[in-house]
Amino acid sequence: MAAAAAGPFSLREVLDAFRRCVTEQREVLLEPYLSGWRGLIRFLQSLGAVFSFISKDAVAKVALLEGHQQQHGFVSLQSLVQHELAAGLAALRARSDSGCRTVLRLHRALRWLQLFLEGLRSGEPRTSVLCTDAYNASLAQHHPWVVRKAATVAFCALPSRDAFLEIMNVGSQEEAVAMLGEAIPYIGNVYSITQELFTQHKLLDLP
Numbered sequence: 001m002a003a004a005a006a007g008p009f010s011l012r013e014v015l016d017a018f019r020r021c022v023t024e025q026r027e028v029l030l031e032p033y034l035s036g037w038r039g040l041i042r043f044l045q046s047l048g049a050v051f052s053f054i055s056k057d058a059v060a061k062v063a064l065l066e067g068h069q070q071q072h073g074f075v076s077l078q079s080l081v082q083h084e085l086a087a088g089l090a091a092l093r094a095r096s097d098s099g100c101r102t103v104l105r106l107h108r109a110l111r112w113l114q115l116f117l118e119g120l121r122s123g124e125p126r127t128s129v130l131c132t133d134a135y136n137a138s139l140a141q142h143h144p145w146v147v148r149k150a151a152t153v154a155f156c157a158l159p160s161r162d163a164f165l166e167i168m169n170v171g172s173q174e175e176a177v178a179m180l181g182e183a184i185p186y187i188g189n190v191y192s193i194t195q196e197l198f199t200q201h202k203l204l205d206l207p
């Protein structure tokens with residue numbers, strides 16, 4: 001499946017992808033953006049079947065964006081937004097397969113990731129608590145009750161903080177925490193630029 005290439009998870013690769021995302025003109029490049037997501041999905045898939053309903057949704061969204069990227073040759077999120085908005089906001093809102101609505105879902109998930117990684121870095125050992133708090137402060141408000149319920153049940157199966165730091169494949173715990181400190185601002189930067197772009201074009205509530 002193109003959206004989830006094989007190979008072990010490496011936080012360094014994800015960090016590099018999100019670092020490569022932002023240009024000097026504050027554009028968000030689609031290729032590294034999707035590459036970062038593919039790396040994250042690989043991690044999620046390694047956590048087992050209890051998370052497969054989440055990884056399947058993320059894989060489908062990345063695959064949809066890969067399709068749009070290949071079909072139209074978009075280089076950046078900005079060019080994707082510009083292209084889809086050319087048909088008018090009403091037409092865009094009526095589409096269920098638009099790149100914009102799909103990016104919006106991943107964008108909200110990126111906020112979850114930022115908060116979750118900040119929590120991991122803080123030293124709180126209960127990953128399910130960290131994950132639930134990050135989820136409630138980001139994605140949860142956009143999900144129906146049944147999805148919220150399934151997600152919070154799945155969070156109880158998360159590995160410990162120590163296991164998380166190990167799976168990052170970065171080295172010692174201290175090195176892993178240092179890399180989290182490096183990664184969070186890059187992810188935050190991609191989030192902020194996308195948030196500005198979607199605010200500017202009134203796209204933050206695409207159905």
Ligand SMILES: CCCCCCCC/C=C\CCCCCCCC(=O)N[C@@H](COP(=O)(O)O)[C@H](O)/C=C/CCCCCCCCCCCCC
Binds near residue numbers: 043135139
């Ligand atoms: C060393 C630490 C690294 C942490 C790595 C984390 C890896 C996480 C990888 C992927 C995150 C999942 C992204 C999920 C995107 C969800 C998008 C969404 O909101 N989809 C819903 C709406 O879609 P439409 O119906 O409108 O098309 C859809 O209903 C969602 C269904 C699935 C439930 C989503 C719950 C998301 C919970 C947050 C992720 C938790 C992962 C925990 C693993 C640490």
